[in-house]
Amino acid sequence: RAEAPLDPPRSLVRGDEAAIVPELETGLAHVETTRRLLLERPVGGGRVELAFEDGAPALVVGAHGDGRAAILATTIDQDWTDLPIRPGFLPLVVRLLRSLSPRAELPDAPVEPGTPVSLPPPAGATRVVVVDPTGHRREHGADSVVEVTETDVAGAYRVLVSTRSTALADDTRAAFVVAPPTGESDLAPAPLPRFDAEREGESTTGAVVRRSLSPWLFVLAGLLALTEALLRLHAPRRSSPRRRATLEA
Numbered sequence: 001r002a003e004a005p006l007d008p009p010r011s012l013v014r015g016d017e018a019a020i021v022p023e024l025e026t027g028l029a030h031v032e033t034t035r036r037l038l039l040e041r042p043v044g045g046g047r048v049e050l051a052f053e054d055g056a057p058a059l060v061v062g063a064h065g066d067g068r069a070a071i072l073a074t075t076i077d078q079d080w081t082d083l084p085i086r087p088g089f090l091p092l093v094v095r096l097l098r099s100l101s102p103r104a105e106l107p108d109a110p111v112e113p114g115t116p117v118s119l120p121p122p123a124g125a126t127r128v129v130v131v132d133p134t135g136h137r138r139e140h141g142a143d144s145v146v147e148v149t150e151t152d153v154a155g156a157y158r159v160l161v162s163t164r165s166t167a168l169a170d171d172t173r174a175a176f177v178v179a180p181p182t183g184e185s186d187l188a189p190a191p192l193p194r195f196d197a198e199r200e201g202e203s204t205t206g207a208v209v210r211r212s213l214s215p216w217l218f219v220l221a222g223l224l225a226l227t228e229a230l231l232r233l234h235a236p237r238r239s240s241p242r243r244r245a246t247l248e249a
Contacts, residue, residue: 002038003035003036003037003038004037005034005035006035006036006052007034009033009034010033010052011030011031011033011052012029012031012033012051012083013050013052013053014049014050015048015049015051015059017048018049018050019049019061019099020049020092020099021049021050021059021095026091026092027087027088027089028050028086028088028092030086031081031083033052033080033081034081035079035080035081036056036074036080037071037074038073039058039060039071039073040057041057042057042060044062047061047062048060049061049070052073056073057073058072058073059071059073059096060073061096061099067100070096070100110177110178110179111176111177111179112179112180112181113151113152113153113154113178114152115151116147116149116151117147117148117151117176118146118147118148119146119147119148120145120146121142121145121146121161122163124163124164124165125163126162126163126164127140127142127162128140128146128159128160129159129161130148130157130158130160131157131158131159131160132155132157133153133154133155133178138150151178153178154178155177155178156175156176157175157178158170158175159171159174159175159176
């Protein structure tokens with residue numbers, strides 16, 4: 001690496017293989033850099049996220065040992081560039097920090113049943129245990145990324161991790177949720193399906209339809225009560241013997 005001034009100042013562009021910097025407007029289009037480090041293009045897995053107008057790398061991200069590293073060919077203050085005062089600086093830093101952390105690969109949203117989930121173990125992990133919603137535990141090695149393929153059961157999946165210095169405990173950041181597609185639980189009103197026996201090629205001959213007789217029993221009981229009331233109303237009244245004697249006298 002060598003330090004070199006830029007006259008006139010150079011702008012930044014998105015790298016050809018960028019994965020952090022999005023393709024749309026990023027707020028970095030008008031960044032001007034007056035001094036930079038001369039970086040070689042990465043070989044063996046590194047990516048140029050940002051480049052200068054002449055094609056020289058400006059931000060390189062790649063693997064380093066067991067982790068990842070990034071190098072910026074200019075400063076993060078205003079000594080060599082006006083990058084820190086541009087609107088795209090903060091989103092760039094957030095994306096960069098997330099990409100450098102292996103935990104950034106953990107799922108942040110529910111996944112559909114049957115979707116494999118990759119869980120990069122934290123540094124120093126010795127055991128990884130995944131507990132599904134039914135309580136079944138599956139133990140995985142911690143020497144590489146854990147691929148969880150048994151995700152058919154919907155619900156919350158716990159992830160227990162032990163390291164060389166800590167016992168097995170919940171890793172809340174690694175926990176994930178399996179949820180069915182929202183379309184399967186849509187409660188919006190929908191038209192009832194119409195049964196067409198001829199279209200379905202089915203016959204309704206010999207079908208038995210069971211219906212409750214309770215409404216008819218209540219109607220019958222009401223009619224009987226009404227009939228009895230009418231009979232009592234129109235029945236002739238009989239006079240008592242004492243009343244007949246009084247009338248004869």
